Structures are given as structure tokens and as C-alpha cells.
């Protein structure tokens with residue numbers, strides 16, 4: 001299959017220029033002005049932006065959180081991703097039976113994804129417990145193409161500091177990357193019980209039971225633990241200034257520390273928890289949506305390079321049946337928000353169109369850095385001869401409001417309803433195939449391929 005794209009305003013993490021691109025067999029073959037090849041499919045991009053396809057390194061498809069099962073699977077989730085300009089996702093394997101092996105979960109996730117995913121994909125290993133068997137399995141997981149492993153500091157399968165230390169020793173000597181959900185579990189536990197005893201069970205007490213300092217403390221603890229083991233550390237869904245300050249301090253000392261934030265922390269604020277008619281439940285996620293002043297700090301962290309990626313933490317539940325389980329008690333509301341489809345548009349609009357970041361930084365955080373950190377660069381995350389032809393056209397002139405009716409995520413709401421967008425993806429190409437045009441998915445179910453990722457070497 002061949003494809004010629006004419007007059008594209010190509011944007012990478014470093015440059016922008018007008019050119020044509022010739023694609024064959026799913027790969028970018030030539031980038032030059034005035035390429036003429038008769039009798040092949042040719043599309044005039046008309047000077048719109050052409051960026052490397054978005055890479056979302058934090059999704060939770062098919063996840064069962066005990067009180068609810070998320071509503072997006074690898075088909076609906078990747079269709080939504082593709083419609084929003086994302087051509088690769090890295091999903092977090094959910095928790096398996098207590099004591100199960102890493103490969104048990106890996107096999108399960110291969111089954112979930114193959115025959116369903118419509119874009120290329122990989123998984124992060126998730127560590128439920130630490131023992132010698134798990135530590136011994138890590139090398140073979142890395143050989144199987146899974147070099148990143150997540151440890152939670154809260155929830156049922158939280159790891160102790162000692163477990164994190166053992167894990168990070170192992171990963172630092174094996175070419176692995178430790179990714180961490182940082183929140184101080186004791187503080188959360190204590191505050192949740194205290195608020196419940198006082199009858200404070202509305203959504204805003206979800207936020208109050210998880211203060212930003214409890215995230216900051218956990219980031220700092222992990223930075224110290226991994227400084228002992230020299231293990232690369234990646235902080236997921238950073239939401240607050242306190243965490244960012246600890247990251248800056250560690251990075252400025254030369255530590256291998258990286259951070260991800262998500263659109264919800266950049267564009268929403270805590271007032272969402274006080275919306276009437278149980279609407280606040282729509283925003284229950286962990287860490288919670290913060291006070292407004294954190295937003296500008298996070299944008300600054302992106303501009304200064306302390307935050308390298310913007311992912312979504314897409315973990316979707318329906319409002320009408322699942323989020324509403326928390327209407328009398330926030331503790332019964334499943335944690336998580338949809339967002340895989342709105343990330344690229346929100347980052348372009350809130351970031352580039354509103355002048356908070358330049359367009360190269362936008363490409364860096366939504367595509368290039370995720371590819372580099374997670375071992376798929378330069379196959380993904382760049383526009384160069386030899387790379388996969390994963391490309392997204394962005395029309396910077398489109399103005400519209402985000403509305404659930406236009407999205408493909410399998411939920412009955414979006415937390416970004418009514419936000420005005422200036423500029424958004426209008427075409428998605430995955431390995432040379434146009435899979436989304438005019439907001440319609442036109443590819444085949446199951447066309448996505450598993451990406452065997454390289455060991456960490458950023």
C-alpha cells in the first residue's frame with residue numbers, strides 16, 4: 001500500500017517545515033518537496049499540521065477495580081484513541097488473582113488486545129507483590145518486550161518502601177523503568193475514615209482525603225528510594241506543585257526522574273467536586289483534581305522539561321450506573337476518568353493555541369518523549385524516513401466545543417464537556433493506513449500490533 005501526502009506542515013519535537021511525504025508498506029520512505037508519483041493515493045494536506053501520531057502511555061482498558069469493571073475495552077478504547085489522534089497506547093495491566101505471576105497477566109492482556117486493538121499497543125507490568133519469583137521474572141518480561149513496571153503506593157496492592165527498594169534494585173540492573181502512583185496511603189486511609197465518621201461523604205471529601213502534600217510526600221519518598229538504587233523513576237499522573245518541586249530537586253541533583261501529567265490536571269480544578277446533582281462524582285479520580293493554582297505550575301513544569309509526557313490515565317466508568325454508586329458515599333464511587341480521545345485536542349488547544357507551549361513542545365510531550373522513555377523510538381514518535389507512518393493531521397483553525405455526542409469513548413459523559421477547542425486532529429494514519437477521517441473510524445478491528453519495546457535507555 002502506497003500513500004503520498006502533499007503540502008504538509010510537518011512538525012516534530014525540533015522543527016517545522018513544509019514538505020511532501022511518500023509512504024509505502026506502512027513506513028515513511030521519503031520526505032521531500034515536490035514528490036510526484038502517478039497512480040497512487042495522493043492527499044493534499046493543504047498546509048495543515050502533520051505530527052507524529054499521539055502516544056498515550058497511561059490507559060486502563062478492560063480493568064476491573066473490584067467495585068466496577070471499566071467500560072472501555074481494547075476495541076472501543078483504541079477506536080476512541082484513534083479518533084482523537086493517538087496511534088499507540090501503552091496500557092496498564094490490571095490486577096490478577098492474588099499471588100499471580102507477571103506472565104499470567106501478560107497472557108491475559110495479549111488476549112484482551114489482539115483481535116481487538118485498532119492501533120499499536122504495549123503493556124506496563126504491574127507489581128502486585130514482591131517475592132523472589134516476581135523479581136526473577138522481570139528479566140524475561142523485559143526480553144518479552146515489557147521494560148516498564150508499575151508500583152502503587154496506595155490501593156489494595158500497594159507496595160511497602162522495602163518492596164519498592166527491592167524492585168528498584170532489580171530494575172536498575174535489568175534495563176527496567178519503575179513507574180509509580182505516588183500517594184501516602186496512611187494519610188488517605190486516616191482522612192477517609194475521619195470524614196466518614198463525621199458524615200462527610202460528598203465528592204469534595206474525596207479530594208480532601210487526598211491532599212496535595214500526601215502526593216508530594218510520596219514523590220519525595222520514591223525519589224529518595226530510587227536514589228539509593230540508581231533506578232530510573234517515572235512518576236505517573238502528577239497533579240500538584242508539591243510533587244513537582246520534589247521532582248525538580250531530584251532531577252537538578254542529576255537523578256533519573258521523569259514525570260507525566262494528564263489533561264484533567266491542566267484544565268480542570270477542584271470546583272468540579274461541588275457541582276450539583278451528583279455531577280461531582282464524574283470527576284472522582286486519584287490523585288484528585290486540584291486547586292487552580294496547581295495548573296500553571298504544571299504547565300511551567302512542561303515548559304521547563306521537568307514533566308516529559310502528557311498521558312490520560314483513561315479509566316472510564318459510566319456516570320449513570322457506575323459513578324453514581326458513590327452518590328451517598330464518595331468511597332463507593334469507582335476512581336477514574338475517560339480522556340483517551342480528548343488528549344491531543346486539549347493539549348493543542350490549551351497548550352499551543354493559548355500560547356502556553358510551542359508546537360514542538362506539544363509534539364514532544366504527546367508523542368516523542370513517550371516513545372523515547374518507553375522504548376519505541378524512532379519506530380514511533382518521529383517523522384523520519386524509516387519510521388512507522390503513524391501520522392496525524394491537525395487543523396489549527398477548527399473551533400468547536402467538546403461534547404460527549406461526538407466522542408467514541410464508551411462512557412455516557414466526558415469530564416471535558418463544553419470546553420472550547422481551537423484546533424484539533426482531523427485525520428489519523430496508522431502504519432500508512434488512513435483509519436480516521438472526519439471523526440469516523442474506518443479501519444479494521446484487530447489491525448493493531450503488539451510492540452515489543454526496548455529496555456530503558458533514555
Ligand code: URP
Pocket residue numbers: 060181284285286287313315335336337
Ligand atoms: O483514579 C484513577 N486514576 N484510576 C485509575 C487507576 C490509577 O490510579 O491510575
Ligand code: ZN
Pocket residue numbers: 181236237286287
Ligand atoms: Zn494511578
Ligand code: ZN
Pocket residue numbers: 058059060092313315
Ligand atoms: Zn492509572
